[in-house]
Amino acid sequence: MHITIIGSGNVATHLAAAFKNAGHRIVQVYSPDIQHASLLAYHVGAEAIDNLAHINPDTGMFIISVKDDAIAHVAKNLAIYQKLIVHTSGATGLDTLLAYTGKAGVLYPLQTFSKSRELDFFTVPLCIEAADEVIYTDIQQLAATVSNNVYSINSAGRKILHLAAVFACNFPNYLYSAAQQLLAGHNMDFNMLRPLILETAQKVQEHLPADVQTGPAVRNDQQTMNNHLQMLNDTPQLKELYELLSQGIIKNNVDGHGAK
Amino acid sequence: MHITIIGSGNVATHLAAAFKNAGHRIVQVYSPDIQHASLLAYHVGAEAIDNLAHINPDTGMFIISVKDDAIAHVAKNLAIYQKLIVHTSGATGLDTLLAYTGKAGVLYPLQTFSKSRELDFFTVPLCIEAADEVIYTDIQQLAATVSNNVYSINSAGRKILHLAAVFACNFPNYLYSAAQQLLAGHNMDFNMLRPLILETAQKVQEHLPADVQTGPAVRNDQQTMNNHLQMLNDTPQLKELYELLSQGIIKNNVDGHGAK
Known part of the structure; x- marks a missing residue:
């Protein structure tokens, strides 16, 4: 799978590394701070960008790992590419993405991440939700490549x-x-x-x-x-x-x- | 060392097992409930008693692991044997023993114990205090046979x-x-x-x-x-x-x- 990571914080860092290690290609890493984007991009062999206008549309999906109150803004900007958009937030409903695209899902890793600390990502519970069954299966298959603990949890449960x-x-x-x-x-x-x-x-x-x-x-x-x-x-x-x-x-x- | 254990709760159980495993002899286990005393005594090859009048004076020391508010009562009863008396309580000062005997010390294991769960006792921090330097050295040497983390801590610090x-x-x-x-x-x-x-x-x-x-x-x-x-x-x-x-x-x- 070709994956674009939006964000460069603790969750974005661990997710990007887990996907890279599982054999997926990280296309780009976006952060408004190019140094942050570059650091993570370097580690996962991706391109760093600090402007959503520089998105490479040749990707399979966008994974948004930014502060909760910035998710809607990012989703609005990414919807034009008509690719799957997934957020990783526990506190944010799927509806925040559905306002901009039907190709929406959630991949919430229920763990505490620090950049300075490695962990075995296969033990991390991944809680997934999707706009429809086809998307659900796609996200489930992707999640299974990086974790042994994949759960189906809707927005209320999350x-x-x-x-x-x-x-x-x-x-x-x-x-x-x-x-x-x-x-x-x-x-x-x-x-x-x-x-x-x-x-x-x-x-x-x-x-x-x-x-x-x-x-x-x-x-x-x-x-x-x-x-x-x-x-x-x-x-x-x-x-x-x-x-x-x-x-x-x-x-x-x-x-x-x-x-x- | 010949050791008598006063108490049969979580701390008494883990301490008795650790000393037994380190090659010491557990002489008796006391509990007011003879079934509790018997269970622990069986595991560590000791005699079970439910009456402090049945204490075997042929012991090197008494380790008191009972509820904090029962320590003074037990110490008073044991002082007549003129052996080293040690309590294991974090919240109780050395003075509670000194009221009855000069041969007094503390061996406080800074850990949470449950009878149902084994743990590596060598990792447990043991905080020790004693009435004088000779007793301190005795307790320190004993503590070092069961733990790699022995600390000198006075009653205020404890x-x-x-x-x-x-x-x-x-x-x-x-x-x-x-x-x-x-x-x-x-x-x-x-x-x-x-x-x-x-x-x-x-x-x-x-x-x-x-x-x-x-x-x-x-x-x-x-x-x-x-x-x-x-x-x-x-x-x-x-x-x-x-x-x-x-x-x-x-x-x-x-x-x-x-x-x-």
Whole structure:
């Protein structure tokens, strides 16, 4: 397949590399910043462009990986080529593309990407949706060349998934950061917490999270929780978070989910 | 070393197994519930007891892994044997033991343990503290037989670590659970989120969390955040958490820590 990548961010970078590695040809990489476009284009053997007027129409599809609020603008500009247009956004409906073309689909990779970090793309869940069955089959076949986890998810389901991903990834990462800063304030090394963080994530690969919840809240250990709250008096925002999260754990447990 | 284990919970179970595997002899396992004591004792070739009056004094040390508020009571009962007494609690000071004996120390494993899950104990950070240098050396040498990550941490530092561990482990696990319940409410499988959860934890094994923060809050994507908040109207507790955590991420980013 000949593929044009619109965007040069984290998702665009990993997608382009995965498709290239699977034997597809990346025709062009577009970014409004030509340096960003060039860097990714160099890695995947493509042409870099910083102007949508320089699109090479000899492509099989456009994959749009830009900020959510720029998707419509890009789609409008690409629709004239009458090729398949796919976006990669969890929070954006298929209708954003359908406003400009019937040849529309979604390929949402449910993973957190950083340019500086390689990962095994075959483990990445790819959630796909399409304007019709023919397009769906095309996208499904393409997705299967780069991932072993391809799911059919419509726009409503994708929005739920995206929200759940914020709770499963973005928020835990922020809590890691809060923990790191608590340690740094007492000259202790974040390295001490890294095995704990990894094991916490590895545990729920086999178990449901509520079944392996540990800590003072699930034991309803009021004394320890009160001590912790006192230690957070100087950081009222973390104190409020501690209270709210502990209440959630206690409630989860009472509702009959968890074990100690 | 001859070791007596007081307790039969998650920490006691993993510690007893690690010491047994390292060639130490587990003399007895105590639990007020004889069935719990027997199960662990069987696995580590020890005698099970449910009464502290049945302690075998022919032991080198007592390791207390019971609920925090039971440590003092147990220590008081064991002090008469004049052997080394060590507790394993993050939230409890050394002074709780010093009230009853000078032969006191702490061996705090900074990890989340579940009986149902094996882990490589050599990766577990062990934080040790002792009443004097001779005892410190004894505990350090013992700790080094089961872990490659032995740290010297005093009671004040250990309390900070324990608090940080709640943020790095217990709270993220609760957020995994919230994500799982969001998906379950729409008949979607938690399996879809598992690779994301694992990658989020793996990322911070090499990076600082603030440097790899992703998601709508770090991009200050107000439109997506507003959509998410609307989707959480039926779960006001999660909505409040979403707001508080997003504010924290935005503030972290403004303070100059993170990248996109």
